[in-house]
Amino acid sequence: MKYETVAIHVEKLVKRYRNGVQALDGLSLTVNKGEIFSLLGQNGAGKSTLINVLTTYLRPTSGSVIIFGKDACHEATEIRTLISWVAQRTSIDTRLSLTENMMFQSNLYKVPKEEAKKRMEALIFCFGLEQYLKYPVSSYSGGIKRRLDIALYMMSNPKVLFLDEPTIGMDVQSRMAMWDMIRKIREDFGTTVFLTTHYLEEADRLSDTICIIKNGKEVIQGIPHDLREYLQQNKLKISFGSKEEAKSCFGRLKNVISLKEADLYNDKIITDSKNSYADLERVNRWLLDNGISFLGIEMIQPTLEDVFIRLTRENEREVCQ
Numbered sequence: 610m611k612y613e614t615v616a617i618h619v620e621k622l623v624k625r626y627r628n629g630v631q632a633l634d635g636l637s638l639t640v641n642k643g644e645i646f647s648l649l650g651q652n653g654a655g656k657s658t659l660i661n662v663l664t665t666y667l668r669p670t671s672g673s674v675i676i677f678g679k680d681a682c683h684e685a686t687e688i689r690t691l692i693s694w695v696a697q698r699t700s701i702d703t704r705l706s707l708t709e710n711m712m713f714q715s716n717l718y719k720v721p722k723e724e725a726k727k728r729m730e731a732l733i734f735c736f737g738l739e740q741y742l743k744y745p746v747s748s749y750s751g752g753i754k755r756r757l758d759i760a761l762y763m764m765s766n767p768k769v770l771f772l773d774e775p776t777i778g779m780d781v782q783s784r785m786a787m788w789d790m791i792r793k794i795r796e797d798f799g800t801t802v803f804l805t806t807h808y809l810e811e812a813d814r815l816s817d818t819i820c821i822i823k824n825g826k827e828v829i830q831g832i833p834h835d836l837r838e839y840l841q842q843n844k845l846k847i848s849f850g851s852k853e854e855a856k857s858c859f860g861r862l863k864n865v866i867s868l869k870e871a872d873l874y875n876d877k878i879i880t881d882s883k884n885s886y887a888d889l890e891r892v893n894r895w896l897l898d899n900g901i902s903f904l905g906i907e908m909i910q911p912t913l914e915d916v917f918i919r920l921t922r923e924n925e926r927e928v929c930q
């Protein structure tokens with residue numbers, strides 16, 4: 610383990626709540642310094658529990674968490690000075706302006722006034738927030754408030770910024786503005802960003818590393834490109850002019866390649882293919898030989914969503930191990 614490049618190292622982490630629920634079940638993961646790391650998982654997978662343990666809000670039952678060389682169990686106070694945690698509900702004081710909020714925050718962290726002012730100006734400039742300085746925070750929309758909230762948490766100059774579902778419920782424009790902001794946090798300030806999300810597209814486009822967790826355990830961790838390649842299985846897609854045409858072909862095509870009932874989607878047949886190009890050729894020839902009219906036939910690559918569904922599907926634990 611090269612500690613000089615590691616921001617967070619979690620090993621065999623277990624968290625059992627008092628009611629007996631084991632929310633984390635031997636989870637291990639590594640976050641590198643200066644990267645955007647996304648944690649993906651279904652409801653109840655253990656994402657919030659993990660963030661609560663990493664931010665030292667909860668004590669683990671067993672296992673270890675090291676953040677910038679500090680142990681979360683024995684050096685929780687030190688860790689708190691290194692991190693910022695932006696929870697889902699904004700905590701910025703909506704009666705005050707952004708600058709008032711920022712100066713107040715720096716006071717809490719005992720940052721000298723001159724230094725705080727400089728930092729505040731740098732943050733406002735970097736994130737393009739000048740237009741939001743005049744009015745109290747309450748006058749802005751939810752998406753903007755969240756960005757102002759994050760700017761506020763950057764005042765303490767954290768080494769790691771934790772974001773719980775930063776773009777939940779946002780429209781496309783606000784989501785893209787948030788992505789820009791998160792990229793700038795990494796690029797201009799070198800901050801490591803650890804976020805949770807339900808949006809696969811967000812994890813795919815924004816992160817350097819993605820970790821998918823299920824039942825309190827990691828199932829896969831890697832760069833988005835490698836995760837998409839994980840299935841090593843393309844899909845064969847045949848499009849028809851109508852639902853009826855697809856349905857009638859589906860019945861006969863079952864004799865040519867193996868198909869599941871779920872492979873029929875409206876006016877398309879989409880099926881997993883282990884031997885993609887041979888299948889494509891075979892089906893194409895069969896369609897032509899039998900005079901079946903169709904609009905197109907092509908191979909499509911699995912998306913991150915396909916990987917996520919495959920890895921988190923119930924009763925398929927064997928593929929995860």
Ligand SMILES: Nc1ncnc2c1ncn2[C@@H]1O[C@H](COP(=O)(O)OP(=O)(O)OP(=O)(O)O)[C@@H](O)[C@H]1O
Pocket residue numbers: 626627628630631632650651652653654655656657658659
């Ligand atoms: N304070 C608690 N006491 C007891 N059980 C809890 C507590 N908090 C969470 N759990 C349970 O632990 C498991 C993991 O929950 P957690 O909130 O960490 O999941 P999550 O991945 O954040 O889910 P979501 O996507 O819904 O936010 C769930 O079974 C949940 O019911």
Ligand SMILES: [Mg+2]
Pocket residue numbers: 656657658
């Ligand atoms: Mg949660």
